[in-house]
Amino acid sequence: MAEPLDITTERLRLRPWQDSDRAPFAAMCADPAVMEFLLPVPDRAASDALLDRVQAGITARGWGFWAVELRSTQTFIGFIGIQVPGAQLPFSPCVEIGWRLAAAHWGRGYATEGARAALAYGFERLGLDEIVAFTTVHNQRSRAVMQRLGMQADPDTFKHPAVPSGHPLQEHVLYRLPRNRWGPA
Structure with a gap:
């Protein structure tokens, strides 16, 4: 078991999850705008189970999809981080970066x-x-973040194995960032 840590930026704190995050996370997962390009989280029990899996990864490795709060108010706004994907993907093994923020932010x-x-x-x-x-090929907001991070899209798309066959969200685009092309902005 690794020691989880906090990461702070100018405005944010990325941290392990707390029980107080459960209700706002469930509300975020129930927001159709937030979930537009994601498979639905059917209810509070599924939201809590997802949060538990994400926190278990942080507990095991010391890193994962951290809860994010605004430093100025300690308000929970979503998650950001890196993790090993749960699904076997065409480009596995890999570490992915991801984020999900409440629409108000x-x-x-x-x-x-x-x-x-x-x-x-x-x-x-x-x-x-x-x-x-x-992300799904139609998620232009997330794709724009990936591009701002200096990531480059692979020319070919792939069908995400965790998305049901024929589902409109199944077709995904992959972005990559090798260490030799990364530099903090």
Whole structure:
């Protein structure tokens, strides 16, 4: 078991999950805008189970999809971090970077700011050679964050194995960032 840590940026704190995060996380997972490009989380029990799995990864490794709060108010706004994907993907093994923020906090650069800190942790502290990101081909907001991070899209898309066959969200795009192309902004 690794010691979980906090990562702070100018405006954010990436930290282990707390019980007080459960209700706002469930509300975020129930928001159709937040979940537009994600498979639905059917109810509070499923939301709590997802939170438990994410925290278990942090407890085991010391890193993962950390809860994110605003430093100025200690308000929970979502998650940002790096993790080993649960699904076997065409490009596995890999470490992915990801984020999910409450819609009220979109458009302020929080995803990019927190993701840069997570990339720094992955490359500088863990010594990873590459970090990937992926999303459904239609998720332009997340793709824009990936591009701001300096990630480049693979020319080919892939069908995400955890998304049901024929589902409109199954087709995904993969972005990659090798350590030799990364540099903090």
